[in-house]
Amino acid sequence: MEIYEDGTGFRPRSIPSGGRLVNTAMRAQVGTGTNVLIPGLVVSEGAPKAVLIRAVGPGLEQFGVSGLLAQPIVTLFAGAEGFVSNSGWNSAANASDIRSTAAPVGAFVLAEGGRDAAILVSLSPGPYTIQVSGANNTSGAALVEVYEVP
Numbered sequence: 001m002e003i004y005e006d007g008t009g010f011r012p013r014s015i016p017s018g019g020r021l022v023n024t025a026m027r028a029q030v031g032t033g034t035n036v037l038i039p040g041l042v043v044s045e046g047a048p049k050a051v052l053i054r055a056v057g058p059g060l061e062q063f064g065v066s067g068l069l070a071q072p073i074v075t076l077f078a079g080a081e082g083f084v085s086n087s088g089w090n091s092a093a094n095a096s097d098i099r100s101t102a103a104p105v106g107a108f109v110l111a112e113g114g115r116d117a118a119i120l121v122s123l124s125p126g127p128y129t130i131q132v133s134g135a136n137n138t139s140g141a142a143l144v145e146v147y148e149v150p
Helices: 058-063 095-105
Strands: 023-030 040-043 049-056 072-078 081-086 117-123 126-134 140-149
Touching: 023 126, 040 049, 049 058, 049 072, 049 095, 058 140, 072 117, 081 117, 095 117, 095 140, 117 126, 126 140
Parallel strands: none
Antiparallel strands: 023 140, 040 126, 049 117, 049 140, 072 081, 072 126
């Protein structure tokens, strides 16, 4: 799925005129090797943007999803360089910021001590790739979310 605002005033029907896309999410089967999940995002020209990126596996159990990715690993790339990675959001240096950012952006709460992954980072304008894989080359269903942080 791709969504664009092309500068000519065209906006998908789901985004009102003058609005902006502040969240995107997709649930998919995460495999191993070349079958990991790889969505991307582009930060438009202007000031850097803070984003919350989450890879949720075990946290989907509360919604009745089965066959989950036991421990997602999320890595953010600029070009070929993976510059930040997480495999347990509570272990992130900024875990308290991740926790306090979730509700204001509309994200559901992740379990304390859970094995879901999250990254909260400020990004300069440009293209980025998110890679979601499973710890120890495991596979399963995962939800990847990207939220713009106001």
